[in-house]
Amino acid sequence: MTEKVRxxxxxxxxxxxxxxxxxxxxxxxNPFLLDISEALSIIRRHSSHLRTLDDHLLDMRAITxxxxxxxxxSANLRFQSSALYVDxxxxxxxxxxxxxxQLAEFLxxxxxxxxxxxxxxxxxxxxxxxxxEKMLSFFERRKRLHLGPFVGPVSTDLAELARMRVxxxxxxxRKMQDLWKELKASAEKDERVVYWDxxxxxxxxxxxxxxxxVSFLVSYGYANLRRKGDSMFLIPKANPDTHLEGSPLSFxxxxxxxxxxxxK
Numbered sequence: 001m002t003e004k005v006r007x008x009x010x011x012x013x014x015x016x017x018x019x020x021x022x023x024x025x026x027x028x029x030n031p032f033l034l035d036i037s038e039a040l041s042i043i044r045r046h047s048s049h050l051r052t053l054d055d056h057l058l059d060m061r062a063i064t065x066x067x068x069x070x071x072x073x074s075a076n077l078r079f080q081s082s083a084l085y086v087d088x089x090x091x092x093x094x095x096x097x098x099x100x101x102q103l104a105e106f107l108x109x110x111x112x113x114x115x116x117x118x119x120x121x122x123x124x125x126x127x128x129x130x131x132x133e134k135m136l137s138f139f140e141r142r143k144r145l146h147l148g149p150f151v152g153p154v155s156t157d158l159a160e161l162a163r164m165r166v167x168x169x170x171x172x173x174r175k176m177q178d179l180w181k182e183l184k185a186s187a188e189k190d191e192r193v194v195y196w197d198x199x200x201x202x203x204x205x206x207x208x209x210x211x212x213x214v215s216f217l218v219s220y221g222y223a224n225l226r227r228k229g230d231s232m233f234l235i236p237k238a239n240p241d242t243h244l245e246g247s248p249l250s251f252x253x254x255x256x257x258x259x260x261x262x263x264k
Contacts, residue, residue: 003049010046011055014062017042021065024072031072039066047090053102056094057109179213180222183236195225195232199255211255 017039024031043062050056098106186193199214201207214234217223222240226233232253 007049007051007055010049011058013042014046014058017062018058018065021062021069024069025065031069034066034069036066036070036073039069044090047094050094050097053105056098056102056106059094176213176216176220176222179210180217180236180240183214183217183223183234184238187234187236192226192233192235195234195253198234208255211253 020029020034023029024034039062043059043066047059050059095103183193183198186198195214199207199211201210214223218225218234220240221237223237224235226235
């Protein structure tokens with residue numbers, strides 16, 4: 001095998017290793033599917049065939065990619081992995097083989113400053129002072145917008161805030177209790193109510209609001225949710241077993257307009 005063929009083969013193996021690591025980082029594969037020892041043996045096997053700057057960059061990308069996968073494995077196992085080991089002599093050999101120009105280029109490629117220093121100058125301070133001195137007052141600038149007479153702030157009442165939906169007219173707990181009473185009244189005959197029939201409101205927005213309240217009724221012990229086949233039923237409790245922290249269980253129910261049509 002010629003030197004050129006060995007270099008091409010080595011580049012291809014390193015590129016495949018990098019792509020595998022990227023797929024693992026993107027959570028397409030389990031990080032433990034990568035054999036770290038085999039990955040490092042691939043890197044070591046081709047380290048003696050590095051000639052150009054691109055070869056060295058590819059080699060460094062492969063090492064850092066494998067290192068990130070080891071980090072993912074360590075996070076999953078909750079301990080520091082010792083699988084990644086780079087022979088110091090190999091690192092020294094790589095550095096000794098680089099020219100000053102290559103070392104300088106590596107420095108520029110790895111240099112990512114995170115701090116920027118800015119300072120005030122006499123000219124910028126003078127410019128800022130002139131800007132504020134020439135700026136018109138608030139009232140003068142407002143006249144140019146033709147907004148009419150200036151109206152100062154006024155007070156408002158609870159009804160106006162409720163109309164603007166800034167505050168609720170009823171406390172959330174009061175809303176839950178009212179809905180619980182409605183549920184008990186609806187379930188007097190059969191002792192249960194069809195879930196979709198009960199949450200349906202005059203429009204989709206109110207249906208969502210009722211569904212949210214019902215979820216709290218179930219979570220906080222005011223009612224039970226039972227499933228029978230493809231149907232769901234709400235069963236109110238005569239004496240609710242309320243608990244402020246809510247239920248630790250979760251039962252997601254997707255509510256879409258299509259789901260409401262199917263439930264009719």
